[in-house]
Amino acid sequence: MSAVSTRIPALARRDRGRALSWLRYAGTPLIVAAALLTDYLWVHSMRLDSIEQRTLNRDYLVTKTTEHLKLTVIATVLIMAIAVPLGILVSRVRARWVPPLVLGLANIGQATPAIGVLVLLTILYGPGFGIAMTSLVAYSVLPVLRNTLTGIEQVDRSLIEAARGMGMKPAQILLRIELPLAVPVVLAGLRTALVFCVGVATLAAFVNAGGLGDILVNGIKLDRDPVLITGSVVTASIALLVDWAGGLAERILNPKGV
Template sequence: MPTVTPDATQVITLVLPHRDRRRLGVRAVLTTPMVLLAGMIALYLWVHGRQLDIVEQRSLTRANLLEALQQHLVLVGVSTAVVVLIAVPLGILLSRPGARRIAPIVNAVTVAAQSLPSFGLIVLFAITLGLGPRYAIYALIISALLPVLSNTVTGLQQIDPELKEAASGIGMTRGQVLLRVELPLAVPIILAGMRTAIVWNVGTATVAAFAGGGGLGSVITVGLIQNRDVVTIVGATLTAVLALFLDHVARVVQELLTPQGL
């Protein structure tokens, strides 16, 4: 009677928990956006219920706010994408047994970079390299590198060695074990680091206005310099709403990509 040998995909399907995309209901997905939308409506009604002077009117036009929001999203999006492209591959490398000697050195460097004040980095780059969003993005990359890198290493190192041995025992190569076993199980922790980096960059990007990087920080700066509290409150509120919304989106993605039971 012929025997049937399960292939690698079948075995790993049995080893890894199935992903349950039904855990996130409509309420869980929509509650935060609806609350944020209500807050934005309240802010809109509050601003339009006040007598705005010429400075406030020019600062709070739809075109000006949309341009600042777009610039802020570019700063956050580009810097976070570069952080992921650097930190995840580097974290994979540092999680390998052969990299144990250099791991403490790299970790010390990233911790030192994380401890540097973001405002100081942005000002330093502005003085030495010039003004513009490019140099603000450099500072954002440096300041947000650690959470993604450390979470990637932690997520890969906490994988049960028996799972990797089982995958190797059925003939999977090291690359296949990494892609089909280790990374899927490490996804929740890696994405948690990405969430931290995103929220961190949203807040830090406001400082980019001092280096000519634009963004919502330019709205806040105008309010502070011109002593216009309404403008300052609008810029700060939009920054907070953006951070909460992006964190919610990242959390939903994290839940969808997390295997059931983890």
């Protein structure tokens, strides 16, 4: 009888843990879906004028959302291509002053207002997609670079010494030990950079690079609250979903036992 009585609370705790885990991973998509549905119903309950109808229609919203995602994805690929190899290279340098110097330069890009970088580059080279991409990469590269360097440096030195004792070469140690153990930290930096990219990509509208910023600018310029609120809800929804997907990727890609 006592064994049964102790087993029931354990099962209840396990079921409660499963329910909380499910809510943690399904909660964000449900919140986003509820926000988008609420905005959709609210907009369709109003009588939109011709100006609002030109912006709040399916084709325009899909086009601008696709442009925004394109900006975010390309910027993320470039950030990974720059920050991860650079972080690995810096971690290999023995001079202690090199990592602070590299991180300091990357920090300048993030500390500088993105709109200021856009304006400066536009004055020098003119508006366009490349200008927006340069600003996105400069603003969002720091988290991935810093986390790559931190993730590699925090690997237990005894593991590296053991690998050397087994005859592994530096490249093998990097690929088989250091990088796999640094994956959780690198993914956390990538998750942060993705959210940064989604937010900063709205400024691409000011350099004729498209994205959801066009909807926000239209809402402000034309003084149309439905347009402005819809653009804000869609942008925030993408940011939340990107952060949720990043958390899911961290859980899936983390090495077992880490």
